Amino acid sequence: MPLVSIDKVHKYYGENHVLKGVDLKVEAGEVISIIGRSGSGKSTLLRCINGLESFQEGAIYVGNQAVEDDELKLRLLSRSVGMVFQSFNLFPHKTAAENVMLAPQLVLKKDAEECKALAKKLLEKVGLGDKLDAYPANLSGGQQQRVAIARSLAMSPKVLLCDEITSALDPELVGEVLHVLEQLKEEGMTLILVTHEMNFARDVGDRVVFMHQGKVWETGASDEVFANPQTPELQSFLSVVR
Amino acid sequence: MDYQVNFSGLVPYFSTFLSGIGMTIQITVISTILGLLVGTYCAAGRISQQRWLSSICAVYIEMTRNTPFIVQLFFIFFGLPALGLKLSAWEAGIIALVFNLGAYSAEIIRAGILAAPKGQWEAGRTLGLTYRQIFIHIILPPAYQRVYPALVSQCIIVMLGSSVVSQISLEELTFAANFVQSRTFLSFESYIVTAVIYLFLAILMRQAFTLLSKVMFKAPAL
Amino acid sequence: MMQFTDWDILRNLLLAARWTILLSLFAFIGGGLVGLILTFLRSAKYASLNVFFKVYVEIFQGVPLLMQLFLTFFGLSLLGIDVDAWTAAILSLTLFSSAYLHEIWRSCIEALPKGQWEACRTLGLTYAQTMRHVIIPQAIKMAIAPTVGFSVQIVKGTALASIIGFVELTKAGTMLNNATFEPFKVFGLVALLYFIICFPLSVLARYLENKNHATR
Numbered sequence: 001m002p003l004v005s006i007d008k009v010h011k012y013y014g015e016n017h018v019l020k021g022v023d024l025k026v027e028a029g030e031v032i033s034i035i036g037r038s039g040s041g042k043s044t045l046l047r048c049i050n051g052l053e054s055f056q057e058g059a060i061y062v063g064n065q066a067v068e069d070d071e072l073k074l075r076l077l078s079r080s081v082g083m084v085f086q087s088f089n090l091f092p093h094k095t096a097a098e099n100v101m102l103a104p105q106l107v108l109k110k111d112a113e114e115c116k117a118l119a120k121k122l123l124e125k126v127g128l129g130d131k132l133d134a135y136p137a138n139l140s141g142g143q144q145q146r147v148a149i150a151r152s153l154a155m156s157p158k159v160l161l162c163d164e165i166t167s168a169l170d171p172e173l174v175g176e177v178l179h180v181l182e183q184l185k186e187e188g189m190t191l192i193l194v195t196h197e198m199n200f201a202r203d204v205g206d207r208v209v210f211m212h213q214g215k216v217w218e219t220g221a222s223d224e225v226f227a228n229p230q231t232p233e234l235q236s237f238l239s240v241v242r
Numbered sequence: 243m244d245y246q247v248n249f250s251g252l253v254p255y256f257s258t259f260l261s262g263i264g265m266t267i268q269i270t271v272i273s274t275i276l277g278l279l280v281g282t283y284c285a286a287g288r289i290s291q292q293r294w295l296s297s298i299c300a301v302y303i304e305m306t307r308n309t310p311f312i313v314q315l316f317f318i319f320f321g322l323p324a325l326g327l328k329l330s331a332w333e334a335g336i337i338a339l340v341f342n343l344g345a346y347s348a349e350i351i352r353a354g355i356l357a358a359p360k361g362q363w364e365a366g367r368t369l370g371l372t373y374r375q376i377f378i379h380i381i382l383p384p385a386y387q388r389v390y391p392a393l394v395s396q397c398i399i400v401m402l403g404s405s406v407v408s409q410i411s412l413e414e415l416t417f418a419a420n421f422v423q424s425r426t427f428l429s430f431e432s433y434i435v436t437a438v439i440y441l442f443l444a445i446l447m448r449q450a451f452t453l454l455s456k457v458m459f460k461a462p463a464l
Numbered sequence: 465m466m467q468f469t470d471w472d473i474l475r476n477l478l479l480a481a482r483w484t485i486l487l488s489l490f491a492f493i494g495g496g497l498v499g500l501i502l503t504f505l506r507s508a509k510y511a512s513l514n515v516f517f518k519v520y521v522e523i524f525q526g527v528p529l530l531m532q533l534f535l536t537f538f539g540l541s542l543l544g545i546d547v548d549a550w551t552a553a554i555l556s557l558t559l560f561s562s563a564y565l566h567e568i569w570r571s572c573i574e575a576l577p578k579g580q581w582e583a584c585r586t587l588g589l590t591y592a593q594t595m596r597h598v599i600i601p602q603a604i605k606m607a608i609a610p611t612v613g614f615s616v617q618i619v620k621g622t623a624l625a626s627i628i629g630f631v632e633l634t635k636a637g638t639m640l641n642n643a644t645f646e647p648f649k650v651f652g653l654v655a656l657l658y659f660i661i662c663f664p665l666s667v668l669a670r671y672l673e674n675k676n677h678a679t680r
Contacts, residue, residue: 151369402527
């Protein structure tokens, strides 16, 4: 049974038909890269998986939990689905460690000491063991994004959604964030990335999903898709981004 | 001009001024705390999805902001007893000041809340926090920090506005000044001394709030 | 004792409201003129004057308006100038408004990017030309909403003139209350009349502010 299964999902923004019957299955431990032009629906699809966006038709399952438009169910779902954003969205008034500790404390009701230890462990893991007490404003973009990853991991999700997480970074800072993702892959984390980093998609990703006009246009093993794109749309897309 | 300014005539009334200052500080501190509390709840109500709650808060805010404080005070002190709600000058003064600061600070705090990036709400939701938790732990603290200067100014305006409660015979600083001038006929002297004291209190209040912000807001300015 | 009907109460309040409006207008115009002069002098950067402006604003924003009224009323008569409540009210509301309006306008001018001044200097424009053609047109756009918003504060400020005996809306309310012993009705109506004057101004200020945000 796939970890994430997306079945014929349709989404409309008013008249605008954004997702037109998307099907996608993701196995546990897989790293999926979703690529495509802006406006192809890739970010919307990602945001449907954890309920940030609602959809009108079809079904999405994470494990055996259905994604439904229901406050309580979505809160439960958020324990298994983590998300990292393009703009980090760290809490500016909390230190790196406090950012990581907040959800375990409030949602999982763990005690402060336990959360502190967890924050320390996770921040060390992303290479920020010396920045526990730093505020986001005093961290570089790459460091902030790594804190954001640690913050998601604190809820021990089964799958981590990454929405263009390197797009807001200066080029020299991209590497440190991608390095953390590689590390997560080695540990067996399931990752679904919307990304512009084609090299990363090819070298680290297991599978590539090319979205076009609200549909999964082409999909396949990473090296194959990049070496041998089938549809003219993907060919033209790849020739532009490379 | 043959008038001799005579400040020494005020000296016997030192303790009158002092107790007036005490009362002004007391009602300012109480109404600042309660007013900011009302303002926070009201700002939360204003952004609520519940239409009726949001409307009630909006009506309260607009009513208060578009009528003079002295009329609100008279309405509460003279008008409400007609409905059987008898209030002392102290109670009426506090209620009016809280009512006033509540409405103004609600608008200020709401602006701070609305300035929060959408991503902050989303990050909270993805982490599984409830609406209430997101509001209290994620949205509200930076909102206060963002609008702190405006809130401080508003609290100082409340302190200055408290001079009006002298009109219902609450014995604060302006009441003391009126009392002294009626006894000594040194009206100019009494009022200039009082004005300087108010100015001093306003500066002191700003300093206190600056000190407080250093304790409350440890994160760098947003 | 004379009997007051509801209509009598309302009629007397409406008559008194004229004075509230008139006083507000005088204070707004007077305060605007003084504030304008202060703003021009300040942005002309006579450094030595800046201390004076700061103290001026600090005093009028740090002393209760009521105290300012008392000081004008009693202080001027001390100087041998016999002032009535009307003159004292206009004078002190003018000074009060000028400090706030100056502060609003100054911050609008200072909010403009420094690059605007620098660009003008490199183009060889004089101070007056820079102000007239570049700074003021932009600053006015920003200033108009908070200026309208402050006019509400002026209208409400005029209510304090009642305390030095000027018969405007609030004073009329107090007098009618003493005659009728119906404080709930009288002060309710007084509040309503103020609301009718102030609310449209508040709405206008908010509309202008939103429009400003939309075009930026």
